[in-house]
């Protein structure tokens with residue numbers, strides 16, 4: 001059972017574990033997603049990318065930020081289950097043409113270089129197959145000088161790991177931060193911010209010019 005949950009945390013599928021894990025994301029991760037969007041300081045004309053959107057919780061917030069301008073919000077996720085769920089949950093917003101979802105991995109992002117003004121991901125870097133390839137690819141698609149935000153709850157992730165549900169991921173923030181510095185990002189910081197009466201951990205980095 002732990003193995004099954006672990007696999008579905010990495011890539012939710014259509015079975016019962018994928019269903020339960022996706023429900024868990026909506027219930028527990030709303031604040032993590034909302035905090036990421038908040039930290040991105042999205043302007044109405046921004047091109048925004050979320051990596052590993054899961055059920056698509058963060059998109060509603062990001063959509064509100066660009067709804068009155070020419071900005072658009074894009075997402076990539078490797079899971080067909082997450083892709084279908086987000087498409088269902090965001091039907092109305094996708095209909096406006098301002099949200100675009102793709103089934104793709106962070107190591108192969110089908111966008112031109114220097115496309116995005118802001119990139120965020122929540123509970124996701126743990127699962128990337130090759131950290132340096134992923135970060136280099138993110139650096140390719142972000143505009144120079146712009147920021148990338150990752151959010152998580154480190155205490156919660158440590159608990160999830162302790163109970164054996166992180167068999168397919170590595171939560172170590174240092175590993176991610178070292179890769180950011182190695183692959184074109186600077187001003188890499190990790191901080192804990194109070195957000196809506198909870199605490200959220202955030203790793204923020206800027207893309208080198």
Ligand SMILES: C[S@@+](CC[C@H](N)C(=O)[O-])C[C@H]1O[C@@H](n2cnc3c(N)ncnc32)[C@H](O)[C@@H]1O
Nearest residue numbers: 011025029052054077078079082105106122123
């Ligand atoms: C733990 S879930 C988090 C979902 C959502 N961000 C949240 O916090 O509720 C991780 C998500 O990242 C996706 N994912 C895992 N590896 C990925 C990769 N290499 N590229 C893009 N998405 C990936 C999974 O399919 C899943 O939807």
